[in-house]
Amino acid sequence: MIWxxxxxxxxxxxxxxxxxxxxxxxxxxxQAHTPNVMxxxxxxxxxxxxxxxxxxxxxxxxxxxxxMGDVTNNSTIRVSIDIDDDGVFNESIDYFSxxxxxxxQYDENGTLLNSECVESNVFYFNGTNGxxxxxxxxxxxxxxxxxxxxxxxxxxGVDIHEEGGLPSxxxxxxxxxxEVEELDSAVDDSNKDLxxxxxxxxxxxxxxxxxxxxxxxxxxxx
Numbered sequence: 194m195i196w197x198x199x200x201x202x203x204x205x206x207x208x209x210x211x212x213x214x215x216x217x218x219x220x221x222x223x224q225a226h227t228p229n230v231m232x233x234x235x236x237x238x239x240x241x242x243x244x245x246x247x248x249x250x251x252x253x254x255x256x257x258x259x260x261m262g263d264v265t266n267n268s269t270i271r272v273s274i275d276i277d278d279d280g281v282f283n284e285s286i287d288y289f290s291x292x293x294x295x296x297x298q299y300d301e302n303g304t305l306l307n308s309e310c311v312e313s314n315v316f317y318f319n320g321t322n323g324x325x326x327x328x329x330x331x332x333x334x335x336x337x338x339x340x341x342x343x344x345x346x347x348x349x350g351v352d353i354h355e356e357g358g359l360p361s362x363x364x365x366x367x368x369x370x371x372e373v374e375e376l377d378s379a380v381d382d383s384n385k386d387l388x389x390x391x392x393x394x395x396x397x398x399x400x401x402x403x404x405x406x407x408x409x410x411x412x413x414x415x
Contacts, residue, residue: 229255230315234262235270235293240331245347252350253323260313261293267336269294274316274347275328282330288322290314292334324351 259272274288297310333341
């Protein structure tokens with residue numbers, strides 16, 4: 194193992210910390226929010242659902258997929274979102290989807306006959322376009338002429354990962370909540386035991402590896 198001689202004290206410490214981070218990464222990863230995508234069907238009589246309400250559980254980082262559902266001949270629909278919340282839908286500032294059609298045409302190889310043909314579009318609420326209440330507009334055209342406009346709202350909640358502590362909105366406390374508290378306590382204890390076990394295993398493994406490296410290095414220097 195010739196490479197051991199190149200490992201200095203600082204490099205060894207960095208190497209040990211790196212292994213510890215890798216071993217603890219499963220505990221960190223469980224806190225991340227996996228983006229979800231909600232579907233909005235654009236029908237002849239408007240989008241469904243019309244409004245994305247707070248109860249929908251739609252939060253920052255999630256995406257909203259607008260899918261064409263109007264089967265009227267020669268109909269197209271476009272969605273715009275008032276990103277800066279100024280009450281005006283401006284193509285240079287706000288979000289505008291392509292004009293959507295119900296059924297794009299493909300050749301025998303599965304290639305779009307019209308490369309600009311789009312049936313659905315997804316917008317993700319992240320970065321500077323995170324939580325808040327947004328207005329969005331749906332425009333419908335038939336045979337190249339506007340026929341309908343709908344303006345509705347999208348509620349985007351805050352993506353919060355809370356740890357144990359003081360009760361928050363929606364928590365159960367007081368009479369009748371003993372069973373819930375016992376279940377929560379059991380889950381917390383189980384998580385603590387898992388984390389403690391991982392830490393112990395990590396420390397023991399790192400001590401063994403470090404001792405082995407130092408022993409081999411010492412024997413080679415003699």
